[in-house]
Amino acid sequence: MKFLPVSFLILALAAAAAFAYDPSPLQDICVATNDLNSGVFVNGKFCKDPKQATADDFLFMGFRNPGNTSNPLGSKVTPAFVDQFPGLNTLGISMARIDFAPGGLNPPHTHPRGTEVLVVVEGTLLVGFVTSNQLNNTLFTKVLYKGDVFVFPIGLIHFQLNIGNTYALAFAGLSSQNPGxxxxxxxxxxxxxxxxxxxxxxxxxxxxxxxxxxxxxxxxxxx
Known part of the structure; x- marks a missing residue:
């Protein structure tokens, strides 16, 4: 797991480059709240009174433990989107942890509101994305090894498959607080x-x- 600090740095830089997709915030912080009586509606979520915010609002601990890959796909995505991580509200970024059993697949999917940048922390992944009809549905695919990074453009169908014989782990950064x-x-x-x-x-x-x-x-x- 020694690659984790480097991985997070890579994701932070990539996310910063894509920061402008979601509307830019007009305040320092806007922690999401489900209390409709005490907040101001901003960009899909109400904001907690900033004077009531604490450091815990900006902490997410859901990546500490491996996801359960005992399922038909052999993979588990642990999202850190605004619904799971209220401190992301209005900041235009989010993350996900993806665990893979041997042969595990994160099946073809899209993120309609965000570009994804993926870094492999453990294992070997076959990844790829398909362009739109405009570019004749061209497949761009690559085998990634520990430390490699690949980007999936916003809205395009993409996938990740563990082609190794061991567990694999990747982290993704996305250019939206709620990429879908x-x-x-x-x-x-x-x-x-x-x-x-x-x-x-x-x-x-x-x-x-x-x-x-x-x-x-x-x-x-x-x-």
Whole structure:
């Protein structure tokens, strides 16, 4: 874990470079609160009275322990977005810890409101992203080793797969306090109510039995 300080420095610098995506704050601090009677509504969250803020509002300890990878995907994402880390409110940044069992996958997904920069702390990951139709859905992919960094542009589908025989760990920095996550398979085949089979059979050019099978599966959410 000796790479952790370096990892966090890399993520901090990367996040700072992308700081301008969310609206810039007009105050020093704006700790998020769910108490609607004592706050001012700013950028999706109410702000605690700054005179009531403490150092604990700016501390997140959720990365101390490994995530549970005993699931169908073999991975676990531990987010530090504004919902989990109120001190991020209005600051335009967030983070995530991603744990991988051997063969574990963080499946194809997008962040509609944030660019992601990923640093590998342990293990070997195959990562990649796919461009939009405008650039012919080009795949950019790379194998990352301990200490390597890769960036996934905002809104583009991307993934990470542990191709090593050991546990892997990565940390991500994102250019939004609430970047959002859309897991592609879950959204398409696990939508509630389900998307019409007529739509999916034509879109994926497969038989209705295939669509019925996929819609009947349990689509696990590793976030």
């Amino acid at each position: 996550v859309i897991t592609i398979a879950n959204a398409v085949f696990g939508a509630k109510p389900p998307i019409s089979a007529d739509v999916l059979t034509k879109a994926f050019q497969v038989d209705k039995k295939v669509v019925d099978y996929l819609q009947a599966q349990f689509w696990y959410d590793n976030n």
